[in-house]
Amino acid sequence: MPNQQAVIYCRVSHIKQKTRGNGLSSQETRCREYAKYRGHNVVKVFSDDTSGSLTARSGMQSMLKYLNAHKRRTQHVVIIDDISRLARGLEAHLQLRADISKAGGILESPSIEFGDDSDSMLVENLLASVS
Numbered sequence: 001m002p003n004q005q006a007v008i009y010c011r012v013s014h015i016k017q018k019t020r021g022n023g024l025s026s027q028e029t030r031c032r033e034y035a036k037y038r039g040h041n042v043v044k045v046f047s048d049d050t051s052g053s054l055t056a057r058s059g060m061q062s063m064l065k066y067l068n069a070h071k072r073r074t075q076h077v078v079i080i081d082d083i084s085r086l087a088r089g090l091e092a093h094l095q096l097r098a099d100i101s102k103a104g105g106i107l108e109s110p111s112i113e114f115g116d117d118s119d120s121m122l123v124e125n126l127l128a129s130v131s
Contacts, residue, residue, distance in 0.1 A: 003039055003041060004038075004039070004040045004075075004077050005040070005041055005043050005074050005076045005077070006035050006040035006041060006042050006043065006076060006077040006078070006079055006108075007042070007043060007044045007045070007063060007066065007067070007079070008028055008032065008035070008042055008045045008046070008078075008079045008080075009045075009046050009047070009059070009060065009079070009080050009085070009086070010023075010027040010031070010045065010047040010048075010080075011027075011048045011049070011052060011086075012024055012047075012049050013049075013050070013051055013052065024047050026081075027081040027085060028047075030081050030110055031079040031080070031081055031110070034108070034109075034110040035077075038108070040077050040079070042079075044063075044066060046059040046060070046062055046063040047059045048060060052085070052088030053087070053088045053092055054092070055087070055092050055095050060096065063078070064099055064103050067103035067104050070104070071104030075104050075106060076105050076106070077105070077106050077107075077108050078100050078105040078106065078107050078108070079108050079109065079110075080107065080108075081110065082109060082112075083109065083111065083124070083127045083128055087128065089128070090125060094125075094128070112124065112127065
């Protein structure tokens with residue numbers, strides 16, 4: 001859907017990756033390019049510098065609050081660079097995927113197409129379990 005409101009979520013595993021290198025900025029750049037290609041309007045960027053095995057991350061919680069606060073007005077696309085940036089491990093992935101959906105978000109990524117059909121869900125779950 002063109003002109004859809006979007007937020008970007010970026011994550012690195014450790015604060016050193018935030019201060020050395022360009023992990024967060026390269027993820028954001030790739031997500032912004034994807035948003036532009038899809039015709040999405042990026043309204044906010046959220047990030048974390050902590051392990052993907054944790055689900056109660058400050059950036060993730062801020063994003064979920066934002067989505068919940070705006071879900072009556074418009075549904076937002078949540079863009080992640082790669083499935084491993086959302087979570088590390090299937091359980092954390094499934095929990096965050098459900099939280100994003102409950103908050104009115106639609107998950108998208110330049111690396112994987114998220115779908116509701118059985119083949120898409122199988123691929124997503126396999127990738128999440130090995131990430």
